[in-house]
Amino acid sequence: MKVEEFAKHFEMNVLTSEETLNKEITGMYICDLLSLVMSKAKKGDAWITVHTHLNIVAVALLAELPCIIIPEGISVEEATVNKASEEGVAILSTNKDSFKVACEAGKLL
Amino acid sequence: MKEGIISKEYVIPANDFAVAGEASSNVKKILIQLGVEPQAIKKTAVSMYEAEMNVVIHAGGGRAFVEIDEEKILIKIKDDGPGIPDIDLAMQEGYSTASDEIREKGFGAGMGLPNIKKYSDIFNITSQIGKGTLLEITVFFKVKEFIKI
Ligand SMILES: Nc1ncnc2c1ncn2[C@@H]1O[C@H](COP(=O)(O)OP(=O)(O)O)[C@@H](O)[C@H]1O
Ligand SMILES: [Mg+2]
Numbered sequence: 601m602k603v604e605e606f607a608k609h610f611e612m613n614v615l616t617s618e619e620t621l622n623k624e625i626t627g628m629y630i631c632d633l634l635s636l637v638m639s640k641a642k643k644g645d646a647w648i649t650v651h652t653h654l655n656i657v658a659v660a661l662l663a664e665l666p667c668i669i670i671p672e673g674i675s676v677e678e679a680t681v682n683k684a685s686e687e688g689v690a691i692l693s694t695n696k697d698s699f700k701v702a703c704e705a706g707k708l709l
Numbered sequence: 710m711k712e713g714i715i716s717k718e719y720v721i722p723a724n725d726f727a728v729a730g731e732a733s734s735n736v737k738k739i740l741i742q743l744g745v746e747p748q749a750i751k752k753t754a755v756s757m758y759e760a761e762m763n764v765v766i767h768a769g770g771g772r773a774f775v776e777i778d779e780e781k782i783l784i785k786i787k788d789d790g791p792g793i794p795d796i797d798l799a800m801q802e803g804y805s806t807a808s809d810e811i812r813e814k815g816f817g818a819g820m821g822l823p824n825i826k827k828y829s830d831i832f833n834i835t836s837q838i839g840k841g842t843l844l845e846i847t848v849f850f851k852v853k854e855f856i857k858i
Contacts, residue, residue: 634762635820638755639828643747651815655762658730662737662754679727 601625601708603667603690606646610704612669612692615681620690623666628705630698634659641665646705648698652676660689667691671698715739715777721761721786723770726814732773733757736784739777745850752828753782753848759821760786760844766811767791768842781830784846792838800826800834 604621607614614621626644631637632651641647643664648671649656657680660668667690670676676691684691694701717739719732733754740750757773764771768790776783793799800822807817826832831847 632815633818633820634815635759635818635824638758639820639824649815653726653814655726655729655814658734658758661734662730662758683727 603646603692606667606705606708607690607692609708610694610701612694615676615684615691615693616689617685620667620685620688623688623690625666625709627709628702629665630702637665638663648701650674652680654680654683656680657683657687657689660684661687665689669694669701671696671701713778715743715775717773717775717777719773719775721764721771721773721788723768724765726765729762729765730758733761736775736782740782743777745782749782749848749850752830753784753846755828756825756832756846756848757784757786759825760784760846762816763821764788764790766807766816771841779850781847781849784844786844786846787841789841792840792842793834793836794838796834796836 603623603625606625624644625646627642629641629645630648632649637659641663645665646667646669647665648669652670656668670693673695681691721732722728736757737750737754764786768788771788774785798804802823803819805817805819811817829846830849833845836842
């Protein structure tokens, strides 16, 4: 499922530019330890994390994760959003918690 | 310089999360362009990112030297930081001296060095207290094993 479709379906806020929404989501990974994400997340996974600093973009790029989902209505630094837009990584935000997002997404992915 | 070898050098900044990971990302792009197989790219990306972040977080910055030929990538990451007093201990999963502030950012899980060992094909680490640390990471590309003979 394309990031754009995913964001629409789950009524998430798209923080990054339109160009970041074209990649395919094939799974999901939830973790806040960056070392674990780097080594364990699979290409195509949407990544749920509470981190919002710039380095999450580098991690998503290196691990080939099409999108980062920020739960619980946590706000994201502008610098992170800009960097993600530049690099083609989508950032979506939602008021739901990670469990809710995962349960809903699990029915579709 | 031998033909067919790509050499790159990167400056790794200290404590600057804005550019941290840039050297690894750049190397990854080069490997994709060269058509290296995804498995080797993943191994390289994980190893180099962890090494790069260690230099950012623990060593006050450093340099990366990268050499790519048709059968492998060799990454040397060098810093003039405090050095590692007990390498065996540092290599243990979960061991970390990272500050709380760093941990709050999602680093400092103590998995960096173990991950590098796991994902690289050859891994060397040497360190001198007060002088710095040198990591040498090699990842072999698979395709060439068939061609060599
Ligand atoms: N380049 C380095 N310079 C100084 N100390 C380092 C360096 N790399 C690693 N270390 C030490 O080894 C420990 C373990 O490293 P690592 O496994 O990457 O875990 P983490 O970075 O999460 O702490 C670090 O906490 C630090 O004490
Ligand atoms: Mg580390």
